[in-house]
Amino acid sequence: MTTTTVTGPKEQACDTLLAAGHTACTGCGEALAAKLVLGAAGRDIIVTDATGCLEVFTTRFPQSSWEVPFIHSLFENSAAVASGVEAALKALGRQNEAKVIAQGGDGGTADIGLQALSGMLERGHNVLYVCYDNEAYMNTGVQRSGLTPFDCMTTTSPYGEYSWGNKHNKKDMPGIAAAHGIPYVATASVAFPKDIENKVKKALTIPGPKYLQIHSPCPLGWRSNPHLTIKVAKLAIETGLYPVFEMENGKITKVRKVKTPKTPVEEYLKIQGRFAHLFKSPKGQEEIQKIQEIADRNIEKYGLA
Amino acid sequence: MGTTTFIEGSIAVAKTIGVCRPQVISAYPITPQTHIVEHLSELVAEGELKTEYVNVESEHSAASVVLGASATGARAYTATTSQGFLLMIEVLFNIAGMRLPIIMTCVNRAVSAPINIWNDQQDSLTARDSGWIQLYAEDNQEASDMHLQAFKIAENKDIMLPVMVCMDGFVLTHSFEPIELISQEDADKFLPPYKPQYYLNPKNPLSFGTMVGPDGYMETRYFLEKTMRDSQQVISDVAAEFHNQFGRFHGGLIDTYKVEDATHVFVAMGSVIGTLKDIVDEQRAKGQKIGVLKIRSYRPFPKDEIYKALNHVREIIVLEKAISLGYGGILANEIKSVFYGKPKTPKINGYIIGLGGRDITIDTIHHVIKDAVNTSFEEKFIGLNEALIK
Numbered sequence: 062m063t064t065t066t067v068t069g070p071k072e073q074a075c076d077t078l079l080a081a082g083h084t085a086c087t088g089c090g091e092a093l094a095a096k097l098v099l100g101a102a103g104r105d106i107i108v109t110d111a112t113g114c115l116e117v118f119t120t121r122f123p124q125s126s127w128e129v130p131f132i133h134s135l136f137e138n139s140a141a142v143a144s145g146v147e148a149a150l151k152a153l154g155r156q157n158e159a160k161v162i163a164q165g166g167d168g169g170t171a172d173i174g175l176q177a178l179s180g181m182l183e184r185g186h187n188v189l190y191v192c193y194d195n196e197a198y199m200n201t202g203v204q205r206s207g208l209t210p211f212d213c214m215t216t217t218s219p220y221g222e223y224s225w226g227n228k229h230n231k232k233d234m235p236g237i238a239a240a241h242g243i244p245y246v247a248t249a250s251v252a253f254p255k256d257i258e259n260k261v262k263k264a265l266t267i268p269g270p271k272y273l274q275i276h277s278p279c280p281l282g283w284r285s286n287p288h289l290t291i292k293v294a295k296l297a298i299e300t301g302l303y304p305v306f307e308m309e310n311g312k313i314t315k316v317r318k319v320k321t322p323k324t325p326v327e328e329y330l331k332i333q334g335r336f337a338h339l340f341k342s343p344k345g346q347e348e349i350q351k352i353q354e355i356a357d358r359n360i361e362k363y364g365l366a
Numbered sequence: 367m368g369t370t371t372f373i374e375g376s377i378a379v380a381k382t383i384g385v386c387r388p389q390v391i392s393a394y395p396i397t398p399q400t401h402i403v404e405h406l407s408e409l410v411a412e413g414e415l416k417t418e419y420v421n422v423e424s425e426h427s428a429a430s431v432v433l434g435a436s437a438t439g440a441r442a443y444t445a446t447t448s449q450g451f452l453l454m455i456e457v458l459f460n461i462a463g464m465r466l467p468i469i470m471t472c473v474n475r476a477v478s479a480p481i482n483i484w485n486d487q488q489d490s491l492t493a494r495d496s497g498w499i500q501l502y503a504e505d506n507q508e509a510s511d512m513h514l515q516a517f518k519i520a521e522n523k524d525i526m527l528p529v530m531v532c533m534d535g536f537v538l539t540h541s542f543e544p545i546e547l548i549s550q551e552d553a554d555k556f557l558p559p560y561k562p563q564y565y566l567n568p569k570n571p572l573s574f575g576t577m578v579g580p581d582g583y584m585e586t587r588y589f590l591e592k593t594m595r596d597s598q599q600v601i602s603d604v605a606a607e608f609h610n611q612f613g614r615f616h617g618g619l620i621d622t623y624k625v626e627d628a629t630h631v632f633v634a635m636g637s638v639i640g641t642l643k644d645i646v647d648e649q650r651a652k653g654q655k656i657g658v659l660k661i662r663s664y665r666p667f668p669k670d671e672i673y674k675a676l677n678h679v680r681e682i683i684v685l686e687k688a689i690s691l692g693y694g695g696i697l698a699n700e701i702k703s704v705f706y707g708k709p710k711t712p713k714i715n716g717y718i719i720g721l722g723g724r725d726i727t728i729d730t731i732h733h734v735i736k737d738a739v740n741t742s743f744e745e746k747f748i749g750l751n752e753a754l755i756k
Contacts, residue, residue: 104568104571105568106568107438107566107567107568109434116575116576116577117577120573120575120576120577121576121577121579122576122577122578122579122581122582123582125573125576127571127573128571129568129571130566130567130568130570130571130572130573130574131566131571131572131573131574132434132437132566132573132574132575133574133575133576133577134430134433134434134457134460134464134575135430135456135457135460137426138426138427138430138433138457141422141426141427141430141431141434142430142431142433142434142437143434144420144422144427144430144431144434145390145392145420145430145431145432145433145434145435145436145437145438145442146434146435146437146438146566147434148390148392148418148420148431148434148435148440149389149390149418149434149435149436149438149439149440149442150438151418152389152390152416152417152418152435152440153389153438153439153440155567158567158568159566159567159568176423176424176426176427177423177424177426177427177430179423180422180423180424180427183423184420184421184422
């Protein structure tokens with residue numbers, strides 16, 4: 062056991078159940094998010110994880126950062142493995158022993174793992190699914206996923222004479238989760254650690270399937286300065302590009318409001334290399350305008366103003 | 367003792383699984399596996415079986431659910447066939463690598479394309495290198511009994527490997543035979559509750575499925591291979607123990623029928639063994655010294671036992687319902703490897719038969735015998751429709 066108590070944001074004490082010494086990059090949003098999730102959940106949990114950065118940087122044999130029972134199986138089956146863990150706890154009469162948390166990145170959740178996740182949500186397993194959303198396949202070298210934002214440059218959606226980057230809009234994964242009729246869906250961001258902790262704690266008190274999607278900047282993939290991770294994450298919310306909300310039984314019950322006057326999306330885009338191509342020519346301004354429209358639609362849809 | 371019932375193969379297997387007290391079952395429907403999982407869900411619905419039955423959205427998730435359940439300390443079971451089996455394969459390798467003693471029924475069926483729901487053994491043969499112990503049943507009594515044995519083999523603390531019980535689709539699963547069913551009391555006497563040494567629990571937080579680099583990966587494969595070899599003894603012991611308690615013996619790693627004095631021996635696995643035994647009796651009546659060797663444990667492959675049983679014969683005729691395309695008969699070539707470097711090598715012919723449910727009749731086997739006597743070291747398809755290949 063290497064657990065220590067550290068002083069967290071806003072002087073809140075939290076357990077580090079994700080032990081230090083792992084190999085995440087400097088400024089990794091996912092490592093921070095996972096640490097906050099575990100800290101809020103406490104020791105009496107069993108966690109599953111999809112293949113991806115989180116599994117790679119925390120479990121290189123013979124070491125492991127996980128101070129809680131942990132299982133990684135494959136890329137697309139974190140939700141199904143968690144379903145099995147939960148079913149076994151019930152079958153063995155051990156359901157009060159541990160809460161089950163399934164984890165995955167955006168690719169493992171919204172693309173390759175979507176079917177298994179849908180099954181888990183539909184069947185009503187008592188599991189909290191956490192998606193660490195860094196908006197591309199970072200572990201394999203920054204390829205686009207279904208949660209990559211519009212016009213974002215990745216290694217498989219490059220900028221070129223005929224391309225502004227990713228052609229498609231970010232998939233509405235929280236909406237898809239909510240469409241299963243589950244009791245709790247929420248988004249959060251590493252910019253607001255206390256909010257992550259509150260949402261995890263709250264979700265774990267609700268029986269049935271829960272979905273939490275955490276915006277987790279990846280300095281390597283986003284080509285942003287590692288010391289700006291929190292600032293980048295905060296700007297995503299303030300511009301309206303990453304709505305942070307809670308949805309209970311299908312209805313939005315709480316949102317994080319954006320400031321007025323609203324922050325233009327340029328403020329968010331210009332500090333990330335993955336959007337740098339939009340600032341290279343006057344035509345890029347038209348693309349930025351399209352992104353501004355996405356933000357405006359979010360502000361209206363979720364009532365963020 | 368149990369009772370003898372005239373019953374469909376699938377139902378007999380489901381009832382045996384029931385008395386094995388699985389704690390989590392997860393499966394996805396696919397013909398001809400369906401009757402097994404339907405009957406298990408009925409047992410649960412009627413309260414006769416206390417288990418968590420998880421209806422999933424795919425075979426990939428069925429295998430993943432039992433993986434998670436087994437890692438949490440539950441006895442877990444699944445069943446599939448053909449395309450469903452292929453969809454599971456990624457998870458099957460994972461289950462074996464994680465040393466989880468899960469039991470699966472692989473109802474043997476052809477694989478697509480062209481789509482074909484009938485029997486051959488291409489599905490399970492495709493996962494021969496996955497690290498699962500593979501046992502093949504000759505008839506429904508054996509298929510039923512084999513499941514009880516499978517749990518005991520898998521959960522042996524020195525083994526901890528998954529076991530796949532393979533039974534021919536339709537030929538066995540949908541056939542009615544008088545079966546001696548195993549009572550709950552007898553099953554409990556044979557199979558103790560599953561008590562894993564390591565499982566997911568907060569009191570002892572272990573990490574499962576971690577990343578192992580070039581410094582340790584090879585050793586994990588080394589141990590899998592070593593355990594596979596060690597499991598040969600356990601499979602034999604469990605068969606003997608079963609014989610002792612129930613009075614039924616279907617063979618250990620292999621079974622032989624009139625092989626001791628034979629000059630010619632058929633080698634095969636699965637339901638075709640029954641047909642071959644009839645042929646042996648018929649040919650013996652005509653004075654031919656012929657016998658059958660049944661491969662019961664295909665993985666681990668019992669090279670030594672096969673050699674011991676067959677080193678005196680002149681001619682081996684391998685019949686198989688699968689093929690390694692571009693190479694030929696899988697089993698035939700593995701049987702050949704048994705004799706490599708040995709002082710005496712019998713003539714070994716291999717025949718691909720019964721693919722995609724093509725009937726294997728007495729005439730098919732007569733054709734095989736005639737061909738085998740007149741040719742040497744050949745591998746070929748038998749029973750082709752000449753009009754279709756002109």
